[in-house]
Amino acid sequence: MSAQPVELPRWMDVALLPAVNLALALIVAGIVVTLVGFNPLQVLTLLAKGALGSQAGISYTLYYATTFICTGLAVAVAFHGGLFNIGGEGQAIMGGLGAGLAALAWSAQLPAGLMLPVMVLSAALFGGLWGAVPGALQAWRGSHTVITTIMFNFMAAALLSYLLVNGLKEPGNMTPESRAFAPSAHMPGVHEALGAVGIDWPRTPLNLTLLLALAAALLCYLGLWKSQPGYALRAVGYAPDAALYAGMQPRTLMVVAMATSGALAGLVGVNEIAGVHGRLLPDFVAGAGFAGIAVSLIGRNHPLGIVLASILFGVLYQGGSELAFEINGFSRDMVFMLQGLIVLFAGAMAQVAAPLLFKAWRSMGGGRQHG
Amino acid sequence: MDDVLIGTLIASTLRVSVPLILCALAGVMCERSGVIDLGLEGKMLMTAFATAAVGVASGSLVLALLAALAVGVALSMLHGYACVSHRGDQVVLGMAITMTAAGLSVVLGIAGFAQGGQTPPLPEAVRLDRWFVGAGDVVAQLPYIGKTLSLAFFGHNGMVYGALALVGGVWWLLYRTRFGLRLRAAGENPTMVDAAGVSVRALRYQALALNGVLSALAGSYLVLAQNPSFIPNMTAGRGYMALAALIFGKWHPVGALWACLLFGFLDAVSIRLQGVPLPLVGEVPVQFIQALPYLLTVVLLAGFIGRAVAPAALGRPYVKER
Numbered sequence: 001m002s003a004q005p006v007e008l009p010r011w012m013d014v015a016l017l018p019a020v021n022l023a024l025a026l027i028v029a030g031i032v033v034t035l036v037g038f039n040p041l042q043v044l045t046l047l048a049k050g051a052l053g054s055q056a057g058i059s060y061t062l063y064y065a066t067t068f069i070c071t072g073l074a075v076a077v078a079f080h081g082g083l084f085n086i087g088g089e090g091q092a093i094m095g096g097l098g099a100g101l102a103a104l105a106w107s108a109q110l111p112a113g114l115m116l117p118v119m120v121l122s123a124a125l126f127g128g129l130w131g132a133v134p135g136a137l138q139a140w141r142g143s144h145t146v147i148t149t150i151m152f153n154f155m156a157a158a159l160l161s162y163l164l165v166n167g168l169k170e171p172g173n174m175t176p177e178s179r180a181f182a183p184s185a186h187m188p189g190v191h192e193a194l195g196a197v198g199i200d201w202p203r204t205p206l207n208l209t210l211l212l213a214l215a216a217a218l219l220c221y222l223g224l225w226k227s228q229p230g231y232a233l234r235a236v237g238y239a240p241d242a243a244l245y246a247g248m249q250p251r252t253l254m255v256v257a258m259a260t261s262g263a264l265a266g267l268v269g270v271n272e273i274a275g276v277h278g279r280l281l282p283d284f285v286a287g288a289g290f291a292g293i294a295v296s297l298i299g300r301n302h303p304l305g306i307v308l309a310s311i312l313f314g315v316l317y318q319g320g321s322e323l324a325f326e327i328n329g330f331s332r333d334m335v336f337m338l339q340g341l342i343v344l345f346a347g348a349m350a351q352v353a354a355p356l357l358f359k360a361w362r363s364m365g366g367g368r369q370h371g
Numbered sequence: 372m373d374d375v376l377i378g379t380l381i382a383s384t385l386r387v388s389v390p391l392i393l394c395a396l397a398g399v400m401c402e403r404s405g406v407i408d409l410g411l412e413g414k415m416l417m418t419a420f421a422t423a424a425v426g427v428a429s430g431s432l433v434l435a436l437l438a439a440l441a442v443g444v445a446l447s448m449l450h451g452y453a454c455v456s457h458r459g460d461q462v463v464l465g466m467a468i469t470m471t472a473a474g475l476s477v478v479l480g481i482a483g484f485a486q487g488g489q490t491p492p493l494p495e496a497v498r499l500d501r502w503f504v505g506a507g508d509v510v511a512q513l514p515y516i517g518k519t520l521s522l523a524f525f526g527h528n529g530m531v532y533g534a535l536a537l538v539g540g541v542w543w544l545l546y547r548t549r550f551g552l553r554l555r556a557a558g559e560n561p562t563m564v565d566a567a568g569v570s571v572r573a574l575r576y577q578a579l580a581l582n583g584v585l586s587a588l589a590g591s592y593l594v595l596a597q598n599p600s601f602i603p604n605m606t607a608g609r610g611y612m613a614l615a616a617l618i619f620g621k622w623h624p625v626g627a628l629w630a631c632l633l634f635g636f637l638d639a640v641s642i643r644l645q646g647v648p649l650p651l652v653g654e655v656p657v658q659f660i661q662a663l664p665y666l667l668t669v670v671l672l673a674g675f676i677g678r679a680v681a682p683a684a685l686g687r688p689y690v691k692e693r
Contacts, residue, residue: 032475036482084462143672144681146409146462147618150611151665158662166656293466331481333488333603337474340467344453348464351457 008358009366018298018305018346020353022312025341032337038330043323050322051315057322059190059204065307065314066206066271069213071292072299072306073220074131074265078145079301080224081257082237087134087149088265089289090156091127095266096273097160098126100280103185103273104168104178112184119185119274120212120267127266128259130156135258139251145258153289161282168280178280187275207275209267216264217303223260224303233257265289287336294339297347313339378522380639385527386596388635389534390415390589394613395620395627396534396541397585401447402622403545404578405558405571405684406454409465410446411586412610413472418443418590420476423490423601424483426497426594435497436591443587446472447579455575458688469610477603492599499528499595528596530588537585541624554578558682561689571689589613615668621679634664 008017030040051061071088078085085091102122107115134148164176187207194201224230235243236250237257244250272284295313299305320335345353394411401408418439426435446468453459477488484490507525511517545551556564557574564571589609594601616634620626641660648654671679 032478036478086462086466137669137673141673141675143669143674146407147614147672148669150409151615151669154608154611154665155662155669158658162656162658165658290466290470293463294470297463329481329485331477331488333474333477333481335474337471337478340469340471340474343463343470344467348453348459348461348467349457351459352453 008354009361012357012361014300014305017350017354017357018300020357021346021350022298022342024345024353025338028341028345029334029338033334036329038327043327043330046323046326047319048315049319050326051319054202056202056204057318059202059206060318060321061311061314062190062210063204063206063271063276063314064317065310066210066213067268067288068291068295068310068313069217069307070264070267070271071288072295072310073216073292073303074261074289075292075296076299076301076303076306077220077224077264078131078257078261079296080230080237081233081254082240083135083138083145083254083257085131085149085258085261086146086293087131087152087262087289088292089285089287090149090153091130091262091265092268092285092289093153093156093160094130094262094269095123095127096269096280096284097156097163098122098124098266099269099273100168100178100181101126103181104280107182107185110184112186115184116187116274119187120270123266123269123273124263125266127269128263131262131265132255132259135255138258139254157282164280164282176282180279181274185274186278187270189275205276207271209271209275212267212270214307216267217307220264221303229253229256265292291339294343294346298342374516374519375522378519380636380643381519381523382527383639384632384636385523385531387638388631389531389596390592390609391613391616391631391635392534392538392628393530393585393589393592394610395617395631396537396624397582397589398614398617399541399545399620399622399624399627400554400578400585401450401582402617402685403558403682404554404575405561405682405687405689406450406575406579407461407465407686408450408582409462409614410450410468410610411465411589411613412606412608413465413469414443414446414583414586415590415593415610416469416476416604416606417446417472418587419593419605420480420490420590420601421587422591423493423594424479426493427484427490427600430494430496432497432499432595435493435595439587439591440584443585443590444580444583447583447586448576450582451576451579454688455572455579458690461686461688473604476601480601480603488603490594490601493594497595498599499530501526502529502532503527530592530596534588534592535628537588538624538628541585545624550577555682557689558684561684561687562692565689565691571691575689612664615664618679618681619664619668619671622682637661637663 033040033043051057074088075085099119099122102119130152134145134152137143137148138145168178169176170179187209190206191201191203193208232248233253235248236253240250268288291313295306295309299309316335320332323330324332394415398408398411421442422435422439425438450464453464454461480488480490503525507521510525511521553564553569554574557571561571593605612634616630617627619630637660641657644655645657
């Protein structure tokens with residue numbers, strides 16, 4: 001029989017439950033790894049070594065984590081407003097488009113000190129718009145954000161592909177990529193920034209967008225928990241009718257939440273387009289928007305949790321690519337599978353583990369004083 | 372000349388629509404009972420892989436189909452276990468299935484066949500035959516439209532006709548049987564179904580089982596009739612397009628059929644229209660035609676052209692009162 005909802009103590013809910021869910025996902029992934037003929041412990045060791053065993057490994061891990069912080073926050077902010085944003089993928093594409101268009105238009109004229117903020121704002125604006133429209137459609141027309149954001153993902157991909165092929169493509173180049181931006185549109189790499197103060201750091205795609213992402217996480221925390229609009233937003237997500245009765249404006253707040261989410265996802269465009277590629281190209285998001293769902297679930301929709309979960313996912317992605325080099329027959333797809341399993345256990349089956357944990361905790365004598 | 376063009380255009384529309392139709396029917400079954408299915412894409416991908424892997428290994432069409440059905444139903448039962456029995460979030464479960472399938476199919480493909488996630492091409496014996504080829508030759512002799520008709524409607528494989536028949540089958544099941552009435556009621560007002568002494572849980576599980584069968588057929592069509600081998604991510608968003616079609620068809624099997632045919636037609640015509648100027652609008656970019664199904668669905672959902680109303684209890688887990 002289906003279990004009734006249970007109330008776990010806070011420490012279990014915040015720390016133990018995600019750990020148990022993660023462990024379950026790792027166990028199932030371990031079984032698959034064994035079935036296809038690898039030793040899961042060896043794989044795990046190599047994975048950790050590839051991701052954390054060298055300066056370059058750590059640097060790559062943090063580069064992936066930067067992207068996941070953005071897409072994870074994009075899921076979490078909407079979630080607190082009672083909305084499920086599956087549109088991180090499309091919003092990130094639009095963010096890249098925004099950053100790229102700004103750079104193509106002005107990178108030859110503007111100095112880096114002006115160009116980079118303009119790119120960041122443009123990325124946030126494009127991503128934010130791509131999030132705000134589904135938000136508005138939900139608020140005023142009642143069309144569900146889950147469906148509309150999926151549709152918007154496909155439309156964003158089509159739009160980027162159209163613009164790249166018709167107009168932005170470099171003349172004489174067969175691949176659908178724009179021309180390279182001028183140097184002022186390059187987000188400095190961490191190796192460059194550290195090199196400027198005399199610290200030697202290996203050259204990796206990790207760039208200063210990491211600081212931007214961390215600042216965004218902090219702002220999300222302050223905005224959601226320490227500000228009046230954030231309180232109103234969480235109230236709308238938690239109890240829409242009560243919030244309306246209390247004089248809040250659910251419709252406006254929904255649009256604001258989706259626009260903020262979209263802007264956060266749009267920052268992926270800064271990390272990839274301004275930080276790494278230096279030109280506009282297709283497929284730079286590569287599933288990061290969907291990974292954001294897993295990140296947000298494991299991070300319990302809290303900015304700090306999301307930063308930690310992003311680092312974990314960075315480890316998985318970087319370790320996974322190292323493994324693909326080291327072990328013949330191993331591919332990054334193993335990590336994608338694990339990511340899906342994490343969403344399965346931490347998200348869809350969260351109700352399965354919680355009652356069991358609750359029972360175990362009660363049988364050990366926990367929580368008796370409350371009756 | 373023109374009759375050949377129209378005939379082949381109808382034929383290719385039908386062929387690309389079939390996986391969409393089967394997948395949308397799977398979605399209709401499940402969503403009419405009140406369970407959202409965002410895992411259509413993953414179910415289709417995983418069953419396509421099962422068909423290809425077993426087809427290559429055994430050389431038997433029957434075994435390949437059985438494997439697909441087993442995988443499809445198993446995924447649907449997981450869906451039921453998480454969402455019906457344990458009230459898990461249905462949207463999240465769909466994403467989980469799709470993400471896991473995208474990784475797992477490639478992992479197993481590399482382990483089994485060592486071709487970067489692809490399977491070797493299926494042997495001819497496993498591929499589907501063309502039906503009504505003789506009848507098509509006879510029809511082609513008819514004056515004026517004979518050739519068009521013959522090209523458009525004859526000589527397809529059995530699953531094309533089967534999918535069209537299944538549209539009628541699902542309609543009949545949903546609207547002309549007691550089971551269908553109860554299933555639709557479970558999606559609209561589960562409390563009432565429960566009060567009438569019928570198990571909402573059992574109904575939703577049955578709907579999910581049929582959903583598994585139908586999505587398995589959709590997945591197996593991709594390797595039995597379209598591409599002879601499994602390729603990583605070969606569904607390429609068809610599951611989501613089927614989802615769009617089922618919404619565009621207002622959660623009705625016949626509506627979904629028309630939506631799938633429309634989307635299939637757009638797909639078939641988009642390649643032909645490349646660089647061809649149309650009257651009034653000029654040259655239409657191929658990306659616009661590809662994005663049109665999604666755009667139309669958003670516009671419809673927003674209520675600007677007609678109104679698509681979801682089953683009232685869609686996505687809400689049912690908690691039996693005590």
